[in-house]
Amino acid sequence: MSKYVKDLVTRDIKRRLEGVEDAVLVSCVGMDANTTNELRGELAEKNITIFVVKKALARRATEGTSLAPAFEGANGQLAVCFGGDDFVSLVKEVVRLDKDETKYADFVAQGGVMDGERLDADGVKAVSKWPSREEQIATLVGQILGPGATLSAAMLGPGKMLNSQLKKISEGEGDE
Template sequence: MSKPMKDMMVSDYQSRLGDSSEAIVVSLRGIDAEGTETVRSKMRQSAVSVAVMKNSLARKAFEGTALEALNPVMKGQNALIFGERSVVEVAREFIELIKDFPDIELKGAVLDGELYEGDEGVKRLSQFPTRDEALSDAVGLILGPGRNLLGQIKGPGSNIAGLLKAIEDKLEKGEAISKN
C-alpha cells in the first residue's frame, strides 16, 4: 500500500474516532460473517461502532490520544469498539453478547488512558460504576449526612408534637392529664 493511501486511511481512522478516549479491542476471529453482522448490528443499536482496522495504521491514528494505551493489544485480527456511550456500559453489553459468541476474544479496553488488558481486564472494567452511577452515588454521599441530621432534628420535635396533641385531645374530652 502506498504512503499517500496509508496517510489517507490514518486520517479516516482519526476522523471516525473523533475525541474518543475510551474503546474496547476484541478479536472476532472464529465467528462467521453472519455472526459478525449480528455483533455489529447489536452494537449499532447501542450507538456504538465496530471498526476493523489495520493494526499499524490504527497505532498511528492513536498517537497522542488516550487510545494510545491500546497499542500493546493491537496484534492479530482486531475490531475496535467505540462510540458515544461509556466504555463501562459497552463492556457490560459486550460481555453479555459474547455468551452467544464464545469465540470472540476480549483483548483489552482503555478508560481515561489506562489499559485493562485481556478478558479479565475488560470484565473488571465492566464492574466499575458508569459515570451516571458514580454521580448518583456521590450525590447520595453528599446528601446523606444532611438527611440524617434533619431526621435527628425532626425526631424529638415530632415526639413532643405528638405528646402535645395527645394532651390537647384529652383536655378537649375533659379527661384528666396524668403525670406519668
C-alpha cells in the same frame, strides 16, 4: 495494497477516531455476517461504535495519540469499540458480550486503552468490575443526602412527639 490506498484508509481511521480518548479492542474473527449485524445493533443501542481495522493501519492512524498504546503488541485483525455513556459502561458491555458463549462465541476482548495507558484482556475485565458513572453518582447522592435525612428525622421526632402529647391533652385524654 498500494501506498495510496493505505494512506486513504489511514486517514479514514484517523477521522473516525478523532476525539476518542479511550477504546477497547476486540477480536470477532469467525463471526458470520448475521451475527455481526446483531452485535452491531446491540452495541448501537448503547451508543457504542465498533469497526474492524487492520492493526498495521491502525498503528499508523493512531501514532502520537492517546490510543496508540492500545495497538502495541496487538495481533490479528481487531475491531475497535468506543463510545457509550462512559468508559466503564463500555467495558461492562464488551465483557458481557465476551462472556456470552452461545450467541457471540467468537467475540473476545483483547485489550484497550484508558487515559493513555494500555490495558490487556485481564485489565479490561478488572475495569468492568468498577462502578459506572451512574452508580458512582447514585452513591455520592446517597452519601450527601444521608446525613441530612438523619438530621431531619432527629429534629422532627421530638416535635412530632410533643405535637401528639398536645393533641391528647386538648382532646381531654391526658387529664386522667
